[in-house]
Amino acid sequence: MAEVEIISVSKAFGKTQALSDLSLTVGDGEFVALLGPTGAGKTTALRLIAGLEQPDRGSIRIDGRDVTGDAPADRDVAFVFQQYSLYPHLTVFENMAFSLRAPTRRVAEADIRAKVQEVARLLHIETKLDNKATQLSGGQMQRVAIGRALVRSPSIYLMDEPLSSLDAKLRGELRLELKRIQVELGATILYVTHDQTEAMTMASRIGVIEGGRLMQIGSPREIYENPINAHVAARLGQPMINLLPAALFAGVPDGAETIGARTEHLTIARDGGDVSAIVKRVEHLGDQSHLHLDLAGRPVVTLADPEAAFGAGDMVSLRLNKPLFFDAKGERVAA
Numbered sequence: 001m002a003e004v005e006i007i008s009v010s011k012a013f014g015k016t017q018a019l020s021d022l023s024l025t026v027g028d029g030e031f032v033a034l035l036g037p038t039g040a041g042k043t044t045a046l047r048l049i050a051g052l053e054q055p056d057r058g059s060i061r062i063d064g065r066d067v068t069g070d071a072p073a074d075r076d077v078a079f080v081f082q083q084y085s086l087y088p089h090l091t092v093f094e095n096m097a098f099s100l101r102a103p104t105r106r107v108a109e110a111d112i113r114a115k116v117q118e119v120a121r122l123l124h125i126e127t128k129l130d131n132k133a134t135q136l137s138g139g140q141m142q143r144v145a146i147g148r149a150l151v152r153s154p155s156i157y158l159m160d161e162p163l164s165s166l167d168a169k170l171r172g173e174l175r176l177e178l179k180r181i182q183v184e185l186g187a188t189i190l191y192v193t194h195d196q197t198e199a200m201t202m203a204s205r206i207g208v209i210e211g212g213r214l215m216q217i218g219s220p221r222e223i224y225e226n227p228i229n230a231h232v233a234a235r236l237g238q239p240m241i242n243l244l245p246a247a248l249f250a251g252v253p254d255g256a257e258t259i260g261a262r263t264e265h266l267t268i269a270r271d272g273g274d275v276s277a278i279v280k281r282v283e284h285l286g287d288q289s290h291l292h293l294d295l296a297g298r299p300v301v302t303l304a305d306p307e308a309a310f311g312a313g314d315m316v317s318l319r320l321n322k323p324l325f326f327d328a329k330g331e332r333v334a335a
């Protein structure tokens with residue numbers, strides 16, 4: 001595995017500026033997630049590293065070597081695509097062995113067999129190796145698609161929302177497995193997702209990308225606790241951070257126009273808080289409840305203890321506890 005550096009890369013498609021001055025380093029053995037909404041430029045970033053697109057400006061280095069002008073085949077990256085496609089007429093084994101059989105690689109048949117079996121075991125598809133790719137469930141196909149990349153030992157694995165087509169349960173399982181495998185292999189992974197849970201749980205660092213710009217990069221904890229602006233703050237946290245006019249509260253710092261209040265910044269009681277709100281709706285999710293409030297015409301969503309006997313129409317009192325503050329442009333203001 002190797003360190004991969006994206007240095008001041010920009011890329012436009014016609015009038016669309018897909019990436020603007022992106023710089024990012026994925027350390028050897030590191031798991032970095034690029035988190036951003038649709039159209040943010042995530043896939044474009046991966047395609048540039050893989051050599052499937054050429055940057056307008058900037059360069060790409062793998063293991064210290066400038067590969068910007070190199071063909072994809074000379075870059076030694078493995079790509080798991082957003083829309084995975086297996087060879088339907090081939091078995092799972094043959095699908096996974098495919099890249100190892102490239103004539104330039106000259107991997108011995110016994111080694112191919114051993115490698116495919118090892119990766120199939122990691123992914124829990126070892127009993128499916130003789131199945132045709134079409135004789136699999138969606139989740140199994142997705143595992144094969146990941147397995148096809150894992151049989152190789154490239155400089156970096158580029159993974160483009162590899163779990164997005166799966167149901168929630170399977171996504172949760174594979175998330176754990178993928179992280180375990182990455183640690184086991186010491187793999188370098190750049191993983192693209194718009195799922196905050198995947199980014200939070202698997203990555204050692206998260207890059208938050210929006211509109212082709214990398215807004216912030218840091219550990220999941222840094223990004224969550226110390227977002228540089230309101231966009232980044234809204235990317236992580238369930239329910240989403242509540243962005244409220246600062247004017248509704250007393251004692252906010254100079255320049256603060258917006259208060260960012262996550263669940264942990266809000267204490268809800270019957271009375272004795274700073275401001276009053278009305279309970280509009282309580283969503284019971286089993287282990288927790290989402291409390292939907294109306295605060296001076298603004299929606300506020302927060303977690304509540306399922307035991308707390310709030311109901312629609314109740315008046316409650318909110319108290320802020322070290323929330324985040326943002327200025328008129330959405331940039332962070334010190335408390």
Ligand SMILES: Nc1ncnc2c1ncn2[C@@H]1O[C@H](COP(=O)(O)OP(=O)(O)OP(=O)(O)O)[C@@H](O)[C@H]1O
Pocket residue numbers: 013014016017018036037038039040041042043044045082194
């Ligand atoms: N080949 C292309 N031709 C024209 N525009 C493109 C092309 N590829 C990407 N774009 C545009 O560049 C922007 C970034 O696209 P990209 O595919 O990188 O987004 P993404 O973050 O991967 O989004 P998603 O989460 O929907 O996959 C989008 O506005 C997209 O429409």
Ligand SMILES: [Mg+2]
Pocket residue numbers: 042043044082160
């Ligand atoms: Mg994409």
